[in-house]
Amino acid sequence: MSKIDHKLFSAHSHALAEAFGDCPECQSSLVVRRSKSGPFIGCSSYPTCSYSKPLHDTETHVIKVMADSHCPECDHPLAVKKGRYGLFIGCTNMPDCHHIESLKPQETTTVGCPSCSKGDLVHKTNRFGKAFWSCNQYPKCKYIINHEPQSVLCQQCGWSIMVSHGDSLKCPQPNCGNEQPNPK
Numbered sequence: 001m002s003k004i005d006h007k008l009f010s011a012h013s014h015a016l017a018e019a020f021g022d023c024p025e026c027q028s029s030l031v032v033r034r035s036k037s038g039p040f041i042g043c044s045s046y047p048t049c050s051y052s053k054p055l056h057d058t059e060t061h062v063i064k065v066m067a068d069s070h071c072p073e074c075d076h077p078l079a080v081k082k083g084r085y086g087l088f089i090g091c092t093n094m095p096d097c098h099h100i101e102s103l104k105p106q107e108t109t110t111v112g113c114p115s116c117s118k119g120d121l122v123h124k125t126n127r128f129g130k131a132f133w134s135c136n137q138y139p140k141c142k143y144i145i146n147h148e149p150q151s152v153l154c155q156q157c158g159w160s161i162m163v164s165h166g167d168s169l170k171c172p173q174p175n176c177g178n179e180q181p182n183p184k
Contacts, residue, residue, distance in 0.1 A: 025051045073099045111151050114160040115143035145172050
């Protein structure tokens, strides 16, 4: 005999239909369907009606419109929004304007980009919190490294930066591999 009372967890199909509502195309009830990509909400009249939508909401929500702030691309107000990966600043004129900014200020280093020689390397973090440094001229320059850069010339290949590697500096060029002591 199971200690779990299964009557507490049973739901009738009409209770689920009320939770998802009716299909906007044919007014049939919406149900949870499964595919190789995972569950989704679909019309119960399939294949006659092929309406579907994701099970999880991935839309952005406006938290607060920022007073006296304007989008540099379209001059509409900016707002703090909550999206799939957390909070960010975005234009209120979406989807016509796709301007977004991070809430975290970017830390610009004094190290110039060795690839394009026009920009500087900027400290950033990815959505998992891992640090990396990339050129601030992105998307024109797509140079990126995973370790802290130093403005030290590589003695072997002449590359204009080295990266911190413990107590030494290492050349980030894959074909070089030069290591030299850190002058700090």
